[in-house]
Amino acid sequence: MDYLLHILILVCIYSVLAVSLDLLAGHTGLLSMAHGAFYGLGAYTSALLALRLGSPFLVGTLLGMLVGALLSLVVSLPSLRLRGDYFVIATFGFQMIVWGVFNNWTEVTRGPLGIPGIPQPAVFGWVIKSHAGFMVLAALLAVLAHWVVGRITGSPFGRVLRAIREDELLAQSLGKNVFRFKVSAFAVSAALAAMAGSLYAHYVTFIDPTSFTVMESILVISMVIIGGAGSPWGPLIGTTMLVVLPEALRFLGFPSSVAANMRQIFYGVLLVVMMMGRPRGLVGRYGFSR
Amino acid sequence: MDSFRCHELCKVFDGIHALAHVSTEIPSSGITAIIGPNGAGKTTLLNVLTGFLRPDSGRCFLGSREITHLAPHRIAQLGFARTFQDLRLILQVSVMDNVLLARPRQRGERLLSAILRFGVEREESQNREEAMRLLRFVGLDKMASHLAGELSYGQQKLLTLACCLATEARILLLDEPVSGVHPEMASQILRLLRQLRIDGKLVVFIEHEISAVREVADHVIVMDEGKVIAEGAPGDVLERPEILEAYLA
Numbered sequence: 001m002d003y004l005l006h007i008l009i010l011v012c013i014y015s016v017l018a019v020s021l022d023l024l025a026g027h028t029g030l031l032s033m034a035h036g037a038f039y040g041l042g043a044y045t046s047a048l049l050a051l052r053l054g055s056p057f058l059v060g061t062l063l064g065m066l067v068g069a070l071l072s073l074v075v076s077l078p079s080l081r082l083r084g085d086y087f088v089i090a091t092f093g094f095q096m097i098v099w100g101v102f103n104n105w106t107e108v109t110r111g112p113l114g115i116p117g118i119p120q121p122a123v124f125g126w127v128i129k130s131h132a133g134f135m136v137l138a139a140l141l142a143v144l145a146h147w148v149v150g151r152i153t154g155s156p157f158g159r160v161l162r163a164i165r166e167d168e169l170l171a172q173s174l175g176k177n178v179f180r181f182k183v184s185a186f187a188v189s190a191a192l193a194a195m196a197g198s199l200y201a202h203y204v205t206f207i208d209p210t211s212f213t214v215m216e217s218i219l220v221i222s223m224v225i226i227g228g229a230g231s232p233w234g235p236l237i238g239t240t241m242l243v244v245l246p247e248a249l250r251f252l253g254f255p256s257s258v259a260a261n262m263r264q265i266f267y268g269v270l271l272v273v274m275m276m277g278r279p280r281g282l283v284g285r286y287g288f289s290r
Numbered sequence: 291m292d293s294f295r296c297h298e299l300c301k302v303f304d305g306i307h308a309l310a311h312v313s314t315e316i317p318s319s320g321i322t323a324i325i326g327p328n329g330a331g332k333t334t335l336l337n338v339l340t341g342f343l344r345p346d347s348g349r350c351f352l353g354s355r356e357i358t359h360l361a362p363h364r365i366a367q368l369g370f371a372r373t374f375q376d377l378r379l380i381l382q383v384s385v386m387d388n389v390l391l392a393r394p395r396q397r398g399e400r401l402l403s404a405i406l407r408f409g410v411e412r413e414e415s416q417n418r419e420e421a422m423r424l425l426r427f428v429g430l431d432k433m434a435s436h437l438a439g440e441l442s443y444g445q446q447k448l449l450t451l452a453c454c455l456a457t458e459a460r461i462l463l464l465d466e467p468v469s470g471v472h473p474e475m476a477s478q479i480l481r482l483l484r485q486l487r488i489d490g491k492l493v494v495f496i497e498h499e500i501s502a503v504r505e506v507a508d509h510v511i512v513m514d515e516g517k518v519i520a521e522g523a524p525g526d527v528l529e530r531p532e533i534l535e536a537y538l539a
Contacts, residue, residue, distance in 0.1 A: 148405060151404060151405045151407070152401070152404050152405060155398045155399075155403075155404035155405075155407070155410060156390070156396045156397075156398030156399045156404065156410070156414065157398060157399050157400070157401060157403075157404035158404070159387065159390065159391055160391065160399055162380070162383070163380055163391050166380045166382065167378055167380060169342065169362075169374075169378065170374075170378040170379070170380070171363075171391075172342075172361070172362040172363045172366070173340065173342075173362060173363075173366060173371070173372050173374070173378070174363075174366060174371070174391060174392045174453070174457055175363050175366035175367045175394055175457060176363055176399075177361075177363050178363065181399075184401045188401070
């Protein structure tokens with residue numbers, strides 16, 4: 001039972017990452033390779049605040065989101081005036097730098113040794129110890145993230161984001177400050193990814209830099225692409241597939257060392273097949289293959 | 291009303307002078323046509339005026355305000371709306387959504403208001419009403435829920451016009467509003483332009499169809515090889531033999 005709950009909790013955490021990336025990649029047309037970094041920033045900020053200052057889960061999470069949003073400006077302010085490809089490269093660079101800091105700033109992050117003993121979260125006096133309790137918390141935050149993204153994409157703000165994705169010049173000619181819209185969308189996306197990071201840190205109670213590599217960014221991108229970018233349910237469906245199906249491989253009787261490698265091959269094959277057969281993803285509205 | 295003028299604009303592409311010391315003043319009301327052969331620099335001029343291209347030198351003014359180095363969206367916010375030769379609509383969304391996108395100063399385009407929705411629903415329904423009124427004006431109200439991509443070429447030109455009007459801009463810059471459309475549709479578009487003049491809009495349009503220019507323009511600017519070679523009332527300018535020759539050559 002705990003194993004099943006564990007899978008569901010992972011689905012919730014990753015669905016926050018996927019839906020936040022979808023706001024940027026699916027709705028605005030900006031592909032970010034830095035989601036692993038923002039995920040990590042939320043995790044480290046919240047974990048360190050809890051351990052060093054004893055700050056409660058919600059405070060740590062909010063401050064982690066603030067750090068994510070503020071550091072998103074480091075990427076967006078210089079690179080978003082440039083065309084899309086430069087943004088991808090800038091986010092990739094940011095991902096590498098942030099990971100380097102996690103791994104090498106040992107005084108603060110303990111580097112590769114990681115940070116153990118992160119306290120279990122307490123929300124308004126409710127200390128969450130069981131998997132079931134954590135499942136409720138993770139589901140609530142996942143619903144919150146989907147709600148926020150849904151409100152944004154369903155509003156006139158979201159209409160402008162889609163206009164930017166389809167035709168930036170048109171949006172400018174209609175008086176839209178394209179730069180402001182992109183910077184805001186990226187900040188919201190980064191803050192939500194950081195929220196997922198805080199949730200993850202307090203769930204597994206141990207974090208180290210290996211959880212926040214560029215592979216993590218690519219995994220989240222795969223979830224969005226496979227599920228379907230720019231649609232309400234795509235990110236959730238993609239997340240569920242990419243979390244649940246590899247777990248199912250365990251039951252096919254492969255030893256765990258083989259299963260771990262199989263997982264990478266599985267992601268790769270799935271991505272190639274989707275790109276060739278269904279570039280819009282399972283339920284998506286927007287193809288990346290253009 | 292503020293007049294709209296440019297002074298000594300120059301723009302060079304790969305050694306070709308797309309604009310060579312262009313100075314002109316566009317009357318503050320009525321319909322002005324910019325004509326000239328292909329490659330005369332008409333669209334380049336429009337792109338410089340709307341901020342989409344930086345001139346190599348020269349300045350543009352709206353009244354006493356210099357607009358030369360403003361970003362396109364800032365210029366648009368000063369009351370300019372433009373169309374593009376290649377139309378530029380969002381083809382995958384509805385006709386209505388294209389017009390709604392163009393509405394100015396929407397509260398729902400601010401991030402916090404978008405999430406919390408204070409007053410956004412009401413504003414949206416007002417914008418819908420206004421969009422519907424404009425679609426009726428251009429004769430596309432029955433197509434409001436169709437995808438923009440399903441419209442004919444002429445209808446798409448009408449839709450770009452509706453989008454320009456939805457911005458509430460006073461100055462409309464239209465790049466070839468009637469070229470390539472069915473004659474019936476073209477006369478409908480020209481009728482709309484005349485109505486806009488009555489409504490107090492300043493319309494500037496680039497056009498190849500000389501007959502259209504004769505029909506509606508109050509003022510004509512003739513360009514050739516990046517220069518303004520003549521300007522004035524159409525009855526006067528269009529009859530000059532050297533203009534006819536340059537234009538027909």
